[in-house]
Amino acid sequence: MRMFHGIGRLAIAAAMLTLASGAQAQQPPLKIFDAHMHWNQEPNPFYSLDKIVEVFRRNNITGVLATSRPNKGTHQLMDAKPEGLWIVPFIRPYRVRADIQTWFDDPSIWDLIQDEYKRGYYRGIGEFHIYGKSALSALVKRIVDFAVERDLYLHAHCDEEALLILFGHNPKARIIWAHTGFSTPPARVAELLRIYPGLTGELSYRGGISAGGQLTPEWRELFTRHSERFLLGSDTWINERWFSYDAIFKEYRTWLAQLPPEPAGRIAHSNAERLFGDKMPN
Ligand SMILES: [Zn+2]
Structure with a gap:
C-alpha cells in the first residue's frame, strides 16, 4: 500500500x-506597448479603426501611444475605447503633412495645441520634428514650458542639437526621443540618459540594435544598464509601415528574447506603465 x-x-x-x-x-x-503609433487620415485613413485594432491584437499590442494627423483619428480611437487596448493619446501639432516643415514658427499651431488640450485626456505633445537651431524658436520654448506646467510628455523626433535645446528651454521637460537619434553612438545615448533623467529613448528605426538577428554587444550593454529608459514603437507614418507591422514587432521580439525577462518586460511594456501611470491589459 x-x-x-x-x-x-x-x-x-x-x-x-x-x-x-x-x-x-x-x-x-x-505584451507590448507601441510607443510610436500614427493613425494618419488625409483625407481618409488607409486602414479602418477595426483593422488597426485587429493588427494590434494579432501582435499582442495591448497599449499604444496614439497620434494622428489630423488629431481626428485619435479622437475616434478614444471614443471607440476598443476592448483590451490601453490608449495614451498625444496631441499631434500637425493638420497636414506640410506642417512638419513649419509648425515651430506657426502661431496657429499654438492654438491647435490649446484647443486639443481642452479635451482633457492628452498625456503629451508629439510626435513633432525639429532639427538644430529651429528648436530655439519662441513657440517651441512656449510649448516645452506648457508641457512641463501641465505634466505632459514631449515626443520629439530631433537631432542631438535640438534635443539639448529642448532641455535647455526647461530642464524639467520629459522627452520621449523618437528613434533615439537614429544613429547617435550608443555610448553617447548612455551619456545623455545619465545627464537627463527626463529622457526616454523610443526605438523605431533605431540602427545598430541587432545584426543578423543577434543583439549587438553595445546595445546589450545599454539595455542591461538602462532598461528602464527605452520604449518600442512601430512608427506607422506611411501605409507601408502598417503592411510591415507584424515584421517590425517580430524583430523586436527576436532581440527581446535575448535579454533576461525583467529588462525585456520593462522595454516591452512596464516602462510605459510607469511613465503613463496605468496597467496594460493582458
Ligand atoms: Zn513618427
Missing part, C-alpha cells in the same frame, strides 16, 4: 511537471 502510494505520488509529480512545462510552452507572447 505504501509503495502504491509512493508510485501514485510520483505519477502525480510527473503529471504536474508535464503540466508546468506545457503551460510554459503555451505562455502568451510578451
Whole structure:
C-alpha cells in the first residue's frame, strides 16, 4: 500500500511537471506597448479603426501611444475605447503633412495645441520634428514650458542639437526621443540618459540594435544598464509601415528574447506603465 502510494505520488509529480512545462510552452507572447503609433487620415485613413485594432491584437499590442494627423483619428480611437487596448493619446501639432516643415514658427499651431488640450485626456505633445537651431524658436520654448506646467510628455523626433535645446528651454521637460537619434553612438545615448533623467529613448528605426538577428554587444550593454529608459514603437507614418507591422514587432521580439525577462518586460511594456501611470491589459 505504501509503495502504491509512493508510485501514485510520483505519477502525480510527473503529471504536474508535464503540466508546468506545457503551460510554459503555451505562455502568451510578451505584451507590448507601441510607443510610436500614427493613425494618419488625409483625407481618409488607409486602414479602418477595426483593422488597426485587429493588427494590434494579432501582435499582442495591448497599449499604444496614439497620434494622428489630423488629431481626428485619435479622437475616434478614444471614443471607440476598443476592448483590451490601453490608449495614451498625444496631441499631434500637425493638420497636414506640410506642417512638419513649419509648425515651430506657426502661431496657429499654438492654438491647435490649446484647443486639443481642452479635451482633457492628452498625456503629451508629439510626435513633432525639429532639427538644430529651429528648436530655439519662441513657440517651441512656449510649448516645452506648457508641457512641463501641465505634466505632459514631449515626443520629439530631433537631432542631438535640438534635443539639448529642448532641455535647455526647461530642464524639467520629459522627452520621449523618437528613434533615439537614429544613429547617435550608443555610448553617447548612455551619456545623455545619465545627464537627463527626463529622457526616454523610443526605438523605431533605431540602427545598430541587432545584426543578423543577434543583439549587438553595445546595445546589450545599454539595455542591461538602462532598461528602464527605452520604449518600442512601430512608427506607422506611411501605409507601408502598417503592411510591415507584424515584421517590425517580430524583430523586436527576436532581440527581446535575448535579454533576461525583467529588462525585456520593462522595454516591452512596464516602462510605459510607469511613465503613463496605468496597467496594460493582458
Ligand atoms: Zn513618427
